[in-house]
Amino acid sequence: MAYADTPENAISVIKQRTALMNRCLSQHKLMESLQHTSIMLTELRNPNLSPKKYYELYVIVFDSLTNLSTYLIENHPQNHHLADLYELVQYTGNVVPRLYLMITVGTSYLAFNDAPKMEILKDMIEMCRGVQNPTRGLFLRYYLSQRTKELLPEDDSLFNSQFIMNNFIEMNKLWVRLQHQGPLRERESRTRERKELQILVGSQLVRLSQIIDDNFQMYRQDILPTILEQVIQCRDLVSQEYLLDVICQVFTDEFHLKTLDTLLQTTLHLNPDVSINKIVLTLVDRLNDYITRQLEEEPNATSPNAYLDMDVFGTFWDYLTLLNHERPDLSLQQFIPLIESIIVLSLKWYPDNFENLNKLFELVLQKTKDYGQKNISLESEHLFLNLLSFENNKLQMSSSSTASSNQSIISKKHFIFQLISKCQAYKNILALQNITLQKKVVNKILDILMDADTEELTDNEPESKLHSSRDTTHLVIEDKLQVQRLLSICEPLIISRSGPPTNATSSETNIDEVFFNRHDEEESWILDPIQEKLANLIHWIMNTTSRKQTGENKIQFSLEAQLEILLLIKSSFIKGGINVKYTFPAIITNFWKLIRKCHLILQYLLKKRVNNKTLSSHYSNLLKQMFKFVSRCINDIFNSCNNSCTDLILKLNLQCATLADQLQLGEISYDFFSQAFTIFEESLSDSKTQLQALIYIAQSLQKTRSLYKETYYDSLIVRCTLHGSKLLKKQDQCRAVYLCSHLWWATEISNIGEEEGITDNFFRDGKRVLECLQRSLRVADSIMDNEQSCELMIEILNRCLYYFIHGDEAETHISMKYINGLIELIKTNLKSLKLEDNSTSMMTNSMNDLHITGDNNIKSNTSPEDGSGSADRDTNVAVGSDGTYIQLNTLNGSSTIIHGIVATASGSKLLHQLKYIPIHHFQRTCEYIEGQREVDDRFKVIYV
The missing domain is CATH 1.20.58 (Methane Monooxygenase Hydroxylase; Chain G, domain 1)
Known part of the structure; x- marks a missing residue:
């Protein structure tokens, strides 16, 4: 009897014959119905069907045969006897339809108590040997398994298990045989087809696990040895990987724990191409899930080993040792993931035992040395990166050493630190890697250790909720x-x-490697x-x-x-x-x-x-x-840095000097100040930098108190002032000297209890203050640039006003006569400054009439078409304490230092504004003097 030429036609035939079968059954024409069924089943003989298409036909046929089985059960024994019918269908012409009908009738007969169940079951499974085509045989035996699922004897688990085991063994043989059919060029396609059929074989092991339930004796003595024997003997890569994975998945965790050694030993006898690490990882996951459930049930247990009287890690360690001895050809790509899986198990079962981890790392170290460092590929480097930085592992650990009765979760930060502290082999493995890889690993370690927000890592949400009492103790x-x-x-x-990064091309260089491999000669302060x-x-x-550290073990x-x-x-x-x-x-x-x-x-x-x-x-x-x-x-x-860090070294010395002074260690403070002056003298050459350094030194010295003894302070401030008077630029000399005048006029430091008017031991010498101001004035007057000269004189005037306010004339020696004379000198210089401007756009009145008018403004005679009148009154340029010009932005409050004037239209306008800085500065000073007259009568005799 022929079958359809295409799967679509086959489906059509099956549906037609199903309809005819159902019509005959409704008319109680059983023989005709069986004839239609046999024709329908002939479509399952087609050898050209792919597993996917064959399965589609099988599902439709299964539904049709289910209808037939229902009819047979409902009409037994009134219209027919199933025993006779079981004999009758065995005369069907083709073997495939014959066996499907036998199984259908036989399993229908098994639904009745008077049926000889064991004889029928034995007969059906033996008759199934008649189909040796892999695809047809697999589906036939799968059909037998489905039909007998609820019909096996309830009181004979041994027979039931042997029945399923027998069916499994034959199905596995057929499945393996499928790999060797057809030409060699189709090997990959056959492998894909086999994987599509693997669930048929795996279903038998699922049924077996349901049959034996919790009968461990049967599992250890009969089931497991038989299954593992079949796994080893088949020598098939796909079959061995899949079946071992199914074994690990379908049988209970307790069974795996008690037969752990047997399961692990089996992997040593597998096909060399089998991925052992996948199998072990699956087993480890099951064991870790087991311990997680145990902790959920008994959260007060002090150790995971309380659940089992065996050394789980020891079993795995013995296995790893034997594996390394018998399989020296095992590559690092296979070996390292295997070690990672055992590390996960050790962390789960023995969270406080770092000796286990050290042993594992020692094994990796030995394997790496045997493999040869030069033979490590880029892919292996990635494996080492994951291994050493624990990128692939979820470090969920239960601490058994905490004082709390509840289990707490150790953070990854604690774990990494303990690993570094206790596992010497970890460091040795790291040292074997190339420098780029070492830096990447260390970088990740530091990220973990110093991250204050490192989260506790959990395997799953339920356990996270279980361990509500977390270890919040700081490391x-x-x-x-x-x-x-x-x-x-x-x-x-x-x-x-x-040097360049190791084992990396230019295209692989990233920003981390740029910083990892910076040249030592580079002296720029790049972040x-x-x-x-x-x-x-x-x-x-x-x-x-x-x-x-809080708790029982206090560490201080x-x-x-x-x-x-x-x-x-x-x-x-x-x-x-x-x-x-x-x-x-x-x-x-x-x-x-x-x-x-x-x-x-x-x-x-x-x-x-x-x-x-x-x-x-x-x-x-x-x-x-x-x-x-x-x-x-x-x-x-x-x-180490020579002259590239002089500014840093100077400031560090001054900060140390300040600290020593605060602790009343005058001699030490003096030594650090001396070091600062040495740096100034020997390493600073730029005038601007020297001025900034002197300002910083003067600020530090002015706040000291312990240096008054032994004349330390006096010698240091004189030295500072002398350095200021020897600066290259006169404007820098001027500013440095008048700033150094404050060194002879100490002010209160409220943090140490000083208060103006109450504290009477301030270091103050008005004569020296006046000398500094006079010296700076002479320097300012000698400057050829009238603009700079005027600006410096106004700055000196402001210093004079400061001392005039904060001390009596007898103390500061800054008299009203001196201030008035300085004001007149400034006015004279401003007049000279006017004469330099040939455009006559600076002021409207003669400098002889220069004074503060009622509206506190200096009027300008700038013509309207000049366009600079508003700039004259509202210049947006100021001068810093070191003489730097600063362009102000009044809209957002920002400012920009002007390093030079550009010869453009905007630069010319800015240059024009700079001429008005002394005028506006003097104007503000005069406004301040007039304002002070209301609160201090002494200012009334200062003429502006």
Whole structure:
């Protein structure tokens, strides 16, 4: 009997015969119905159908046979006897229709209690051997499994399991045989077709798991050995991978735990091309899910091992050792993911046991050495990056060492830090990688450690809700060794290296590699995110060591221990070469913190009147020693960076001097000021930079109080003033000297309790103040540029007014006569400035009539067509304290420093505005004097 030539025609035939079959059944014409059914089943003999098309036909046929089975059951034994009918259908001509009809009639007969169930079942499964075509045989046995699903004997689990096992074994053989049919060029297509049929075979194992239920003895003695024997003997890649995955998925976790060794040993006998790591990962996931459920049921359990009297990790470790010995050909691409899966299991079952992790990393280390570092491909580098930075792992861990009765979740930050501290093999693996990969890994580690918002990682939401009591304790460094190991891990980022990235082409270069491989010779202050992160690391370490750990294990580092850690950090970061300009300021800052802490301890001892001279002497010497360490750090920056960091070094010395002064350590403060002056004298050459440095030095000196003894202060301020008077540019000399006048006129510092009018020991010398102002005035008067000369004189006038307000004439020696004389001198110079402007557009009145009018404005005779009248009255250019011109933006409050005047129309207009700066400046000063007359009668005799 022939079958249709196309799947569409086959479907049409099946539907037609189904309709005819149903019509005959309704008329109780059973024989004719069976004849139509046999013709319909002939379509399942077509050898040209793909598995997908065959399945479509099978589904339609299954529904039709279900209708037939229902009729047979309903009419037995009134219209026919199923025993006779079972014998009758065996005379069907073709084997495929015959067996489908046998199974249909036989399973219908099994629905009755008087049927010989075991004989029928044995007969049907034996008869199925008659179909050896892989596709037809698979679907036939699948049909047998579906029909007998609810009809197996209820009281004989051994027979039932053997029946399903027998069917599974034959189906697997047929499935494997399908791979070897047809030409070799179609091998890939056959593999795809086989994967479309794999669910038919897997369904048998699902049925088997349902049959045995919780009968572990049957599973261990009969089921598992038989299944694994079939898996090993088939030697088929697709079959072995799929069946082992199904085994791990369908049977219970308890079964897997108790037969773990057997399952793992089986993987050693598989086809070499089988992906072992996928199988192990599936098994690990099941075991981890198991422990998660156990923790949900018993959240007060102190350890996951409380659920099972076996060493789960030990079993996996023995397996890994044996695997590495028997499969030395296993590539890193297969081996490393396998190790990752075992790491996940260890973290889940033994969260506090870092020795397990160290053993795993040691195995990876040995495998890497055996493999040969030069043979590591770019793909393997990616694997190492994931392994070392834990990019692929969800680090969900239950801590068994917490004081709380509830399980808490260790953060990834805690885990990474403990890993670095306790796993030496981890560091050794990292050291084997190329420098670019090392830097990437360390960079990711630092991101985790220093991220204050690092979230707790959970495998799933339900467990996250379960562990509502989380470990909120901050990470605390416990000893110096932990810091040492952390710093050794960070050495790839700390140590300066030059040259292109390893194993990377120009097209692969990214921004991280640019910063990772900067040349040491580069001295520009480009923001380097890597060095910025290292500087943050220094602060993080010191903050972590100074933090107190709450709970039973209190950890509090002593001052000496923190100092030792900071010195350890310094000795590590000195390897950074020129990069110390980024990192050493952070080290120095932490030295300052320790210095203040030491000072507080001394103050406490004095306040409590502790009669322990040895202890006081110890902290006093320690305080001075720490200042020496700071000085050494500053010198290291200078030696590493030469003259590229003079500004930084100068400021660090001045800040140290200020700190020492605040702690009443005058001699130390003097030494740091001396170092600052040395930097000024030997390393600063630009006049503008020198002026800015002197202003900063003068600001620092003016706030000191401990230098008054031993004439330290007097010698330093004289030295500062002399340097100011020797600047290259006269305008810089002038400004530096009049600013240095404040060094002889101390002002109150409210933070230390000083108050004007109450404190009577201010360092003030009015004669020296007047000398400085007179010296600066002489310099201003000698400047050839009248514009600059006038501006400087007005600035000096403002300084004179300051001293005039804040002290008596007898103290400051700044008399009204002197101020009036200075005002007249300014007016005379402004008149000269007018004469320089041939356009006669500066002022409308003669300079002899220059004064503040009723509306406080200087009138202009600028002609309307000139267009600059408003600019004369409302110039938007000012002068900074160092003489820099600043263009103001009155709309948004911003300002721009003018470095030069461009020879354009706008530049010419700006140059024209600069001529009016002294005039407007003097105008504002005169307005201030007139305003002060209302509150201070002395100003009434100052004539403007």
